[in-house]
Amino acid sequence: MTSTTLDKTTIGFGLSAAVVSILNTLLVIFKELTPPFKAGMASAMGHHWTTHGAMVIVLFIVLGFIFSGMAKPESWGAEKLGKTILWAVIIAGGALAAFYLLH
Amino acid sequence: MSLFGIQASVMVHVLFGVLGILLAVALLVYILNLNEKNIPRIRSLSLYTAVSICLSYVIGGWWYVVYYYPERDIIRAGAWKWAHTFFMEWKEHLFFALLFLSILLPIIAYRNDLMVPENRRLLLIVTALVVIIGLAMDGSGAIISRGLVVGYQGR
Numbered sequence: 001m002t003s004t005t006l007d008k009t010t011i012g013f014g015l016s017a018a019v020v021s022i023l024n025t026l027l028v029i030f031k032e033l034t035p036p037f038k039a040g041m042a043s044a045m046g047h048h049w050t051t052h053g054a055m056v057i058v059l060f061i062v063l064g065f066i067f068s069g070m071a072k073p074e075s076w077g078a079e080k081l082g083k084t085i086l087w088a089v090i091i092a093g094g095a096l097a098a099f100y101l102l103h
Numbered sequence: 104m105s106l107f108g109i110q111a112s113v114m115v116h117v118l119f120g121v122l123g124i125l126l127a128v129a130l131l132v133y134i135l136n137l138n139e140k141n142i143p144r145i146r147s148l149s150l151y152t153a154v155s156i157c158l159s160y161v162i163g164g165w166w167y168v169v170y171y172y173p174e175r176d177i178i179r180a181g182a183w184k185w186a187h188t189f190f191m192e193w194k195e196h197l198f199f200a201l202l203f204l205s206i207l208l209p210i211i212a213y214r215n216d217l218m219v220p221e222n223r224r225l226l227l228i229v230t231a232l233v234v235i236i237g238l239a240m241d242g243s244g245a246i247i248s249r250g251l252v253v254g255y256q257g258r
Contacts, residue, residue, distance in 0.1 A: 006222065007214045014211075014225075017203040024199045047168045049195060056199050060206075078221035082228040089204070089232055093197050100192045 005073040006081065012068025013060075014081045018088035020060045025092045027052060029099050109170050116163035117244060123155035123205065124237035130208070131230050137223055145226075149212035152233065156205035160198060167195065177254040178247070186250020194243040201236045204229050 006014075031038040031048065041051040104112075130148040133141050178187040207229055215222045 004216070004219050004221075006225075010207075010211050010214050010225075013207055014229075017200075017207050020203060021200040024196065028196045049164070050168055052196070053164065053199065057202075060203050078215075078219070078225040082221075082225040085204070085207075086228055086232065089200050089236070092200055093236070096197055097189075097193055100189045 006076065006078050008071040008073060009064075009068045011071035011073065011076045011081060012066070013064040014085055015067045015071075015076075016060050016064035018085045019063060020056055021088050021092040023059065024056045025095045025099075027055065028096060032099070032103060104170075109166070112162060113166045113170075116159055116166055117241075119155045119159035119162065120237065120241060120244075123152050123159055124234060124241065126152040126155055127205075127208075127230055127233045127237060131227070131234060134217075134223060134227050134230060137217060139218070142217055145217065146209070146212045149208035149226075149230075152230075153205045153209050156202060156233070156237070160202050163198075174251050177258075178250040179254075181250065181254030181257045183246075183250035183253040186247050186253075190243040190246045190250070194240055194247070197236065198240060201233060201240065204233050204236070208233065 031041060031052070038048050041048040045051040045054060126148055130145060130152060133145045133148060137145070175187050175191070178184060178191075208226070211222070211226045211229060215225075217223050217226065
């Protein structure tokens with residue numbers, strides 16, 4: 001391996017981690033503010049958190065493969081991907097904390 | 104399951120979580136001292152970290168879904184009800200970001216040339232996030248445990 005560009009699977013799953021971290025927070029906010037939806041999640045797999053986990057893990061895998069197929073290594077350098085992941089996780093974790101502080 | 108089994112299973116969850124953090128810290132040190140000879144160790148550490156965090160998720164998740172509810176009610180009735188309403192809620196959902204980042208570690212380490220400075224920095228960022236979020240999970244778990252003790256004391 002002598003390539004200076006990232007491989008497509010790394011870009012795909014890196015972007016998926018960033019996107020699904022944000023979607024995970026949005027799903028938390030939506031289910032907490034929509035009791036019937038949360039009840040539906042609970043009845044689907046026995047516990048809302050189990051369904052929540054299944055949804056985000058499947059999404060992470062599916063988006064990982066989709067983004068891997070679409071990725072253009074020349075437009076997603078390691079520096080840009082690193083910053084994207086970092087900010088996505090900060091925003092996701094911060095928004096989650098803010099939501100539970102205010103909820 | 105026996106009371107011992109229930110308590111042992113939650114400790115195994117904590118054990119794999121802490122092991123994952125320690126492995127990620129070791130990985131961080133190797134990335135900071137990266138050379139050609141360290142790369143096989145960096146790759147194996149990235150894989151062990153991911154496996155450890157995944158095991159912590161599966162065991163902790165099973166315990167949470169099956170056995171946490173009675174403890175939750177005790178915490179919520181106590182003076183530290185925020186140990187559940189903030190820390191457990193935050194922990195159980197942010198854990199997914201930790202899970203994805205830990206799975207990303209071996210993908211970065213095995214599929215890219217780590218001697219390229221930008222690739223090394225990417226692995227460094229993701230590893231540092233795993234350590235920081237892992238420590239936050241660990242601290243939250245400790246607060247939740249104390250919340251349960253406070254809940255029992257108030258009975």
